[in-house]
Amino acid sequence: MTSDAVSRVPEPVDEVVREYGPGSAERAALERRVDELVAAAGPLPMVIGGERRFGGGERVAVVQPHHHAARLGEYGNATREDAKAAVAAALAAGPEWRSLGYQDRAAVLLRAAELLAGPWRATVVAATVLGQSLTVRQAELEVCALVDGWRRAVAQGRELLAEQPASAPGEWRRADIRPLAGFVHAVSPAVSTAAAGLLPTLPALLGNTVVWRPAPAQTLAAHHLAELLAAAGLPPGVVNLLTGDGQPSTQVLLAEPALAGVHGPAAELPGLWPALAARPGGPPRVVGAPDGGAFLLAHPGAEPAAVRSALLRGAFEHRGPAAPAIARAHLPRGLWRLIAEELLAEVDALPVGDVTDLTNFLGALPDRAAFDRATALIERAKADPxxxxxxxxxxxxxxxxxxxxxxxxxxxxxxxxxRHGCPGPVLAVHAYEDWEQALAAAAASPYAPAGVLLARDRGAIASAVEWLRFAADALHVNDRPVAVAPVEGLRAWARTRTVREEFGPPAGHRYAHLG
Known part of the structure; x- marks a missing residue:
């Protein structure tokens, strides 16, 4: 039974990033949890209707990307039958989940945020380090972005529900914010734990039930996120986890008549369009989360040390959508000549290796496919005059x-x-002669999740902010991209029904002009 109270949700407060310095309590807790997860290397089952079971297909080992002979666990590839079972579980859970008031659904995510910020933090950071080869710093940023994303989503959902139409005298118009009719299929990428947590739970917050398939390289962290959501009180069947590469299961999910929406990284969605467009009832609602590489544009008057720092950190310390890596940079030729020697020496000196060694600046790519994409680009570049x-x-x-x-x-x-960005820790630099031409080039590049503008001149900043208005989802002025999990797509997971009630209904059918 829902309450009639108009509740006020807690004001979202950004989670404080922990530093994991030598001798700190958080570092010791993380090192213990890393050792425990490495020693466990246990089964990583699907979760369907609250039941944990192996996928019926091929058994696949989950390995550490920086040490691919070291196993972290094993999952079973989800089959067509597994996908059908997940759909059935999602549809069965729908009526009860929808019947809960918003405050009850929101409480689950707020509880999940508190658990992740507290007792589950070391587990999810460790799983992200081991399974996705992110450094401790970047794994911590992913966790903080997910905590912040859940808290912001609850606040934004309340604002959405509060949007009501105006009523004329003698009537009452009200908006009924409803979930979609059916289930939502969420697909999460290999590199971002924040995206993995948000993509299935944003639709769920507004009353939808979900079939979620994380990327194979994200299986370890996804497994622990599913356990975390259960501990937070998420009812069975609301979010159902399928493991594997998705080839058999995706065919079933995309053809399912009850499919109401698809939520995933924007770069992965075009491959689904042929199957979605061929559906008899037309394609479902499709929402793409921002992904891909960011750009950097430096003004001729930019501080050289700030440019060098932004490139080193922004291009090479992270690879995920929560803090997109800088893939392309437009630098004034004079500034490039000034910083190139020192910058390139620092790039060559960056330590790369096992991320459980906290002295390494970056780790490995998350899987063979990502490695092959990056190395293919490097080889094409070597052959390109x-x-x-x-x-x-x-x-x-x-x-x-x-x-x-x-x-x-x-x-x-x-x-x-x-035009297409650079996969992996690869930065493309354009040394420009003319500021306005560089502005035009940056603005004409493919839409990016984030952009960086480095300048000291206020007029140049104001002009560039306007030029780049449609170039990126987020523009960071004098800073590199930071880990922020976007929740702007929340509105897409609801349908609005307008209810209009007339308090004095007309008693006749004749209008005044009829006499």
């Missing part, structure tokens, strides 16, 4: 999927490096 390899370019998959931080210099801002 229009591109100069100025740092890095080495890679090795003997122990882990390692790619050295790489910088490519190209004079043409229309080159594929700037």
């Amino acid at each position: 229009a591109v100069e390899l100025v740092a890095g370019g080495q890679y090795d998959d003997a122990i882990g999927w390692f790619v050295r931080p790489t910088v490519l210099l190209c004079p043409d801002p229309a080159h594929e490096l700037f």
Whole structure:
């Protein structure tokens, strides 16, 4: 039974990032949890209707990307039958989940945020470090972004419910914010734990039930997120977890008549369009979460040390949507000449290796596919006379999927490096002569999840902010991209019904002009 109270949700407060310095309590707790997860290397089952069971397909080992001979566990590839069972569980859970008031659904996410910020923090950070080869710093940022995302989503959901239409005298118009009719299929990427937590739970917050398939490389962290949601009180069947590459199960899910929506990384959704468009009733609602590489644009008057720091940290310390890596940079030629020697020496000196060694600046790519994409780009660049390899370019998959931080210099801002972005720790640099042409080039590049503007001149900042208005979801002025989990797509997971009640209904059918 829901309460008639108009509740006020807690004001979202950003989670404080922990530093994990030598001798700190959080570092000791994390190191213990890393050792425990490595020693456990247990089964990583699906979760369907609250039941934990192995997928019926091929058994696949989950490994550490930086040490791919070391197993973290094993999952079973979800089959067509598993997908059908997950759909049935989601549809069965729908009526009861929808019947709960918003405050009850929101309480589950707020409880999950508190658990993740507290007793579950070390577990999810450790799983992200081991399973996705993110450094401790970046794994911590992912966890904080997820905590913040859940808290912000609850606040934004309350604001959405409070949006009501105006009523004329003698009537009452009210908006009924309803979930979609059916279930939502959520697909989460390999590199971001924050995205993995938000993609299935944002639709659930508004009353939808979900079939969730994380990327295989994200299975370890996804497993612990599913356990965390259960501990937070999420009822069975609201979010159902399928493991595996998705090839058999996706066919079933996309053809299912009850499919109401798809939520996933924007880059992965185009591959689903043929199947979605062929559905008899037309495609369901599709919402793409921002992903891909960010860009950096430096003004000729930018502080050289700030540019160097933003490039080193922004391009090479992270690879995920919660804090997108800078993949392309537009720098004034004079500034490039000034910082190039020191910057490239620092790039070549960045320590790369096992991320459980906290002295390493970055780890391995999350899986073989990501490694192959990055190395293929590097080899094309080496063979391209229009591109100069100025740092890095080495890679090795003997122990882990390692790619050295790489910088490519190209004079043409229309080159594929700037049109399609660079996978892995690869940065493309365009050294420009003219500021306005650089502005136009940055604005004309493919839409990015984030952009960085470095400048000291206020007029240049104001002009660039306007030029780049449609270039990115977020623009960071004089800072690199930071871990922020976007929740702007929350509105897409509801349908609005307007209820209009007339308090004095007409008694006749004749209008005044009829006489």
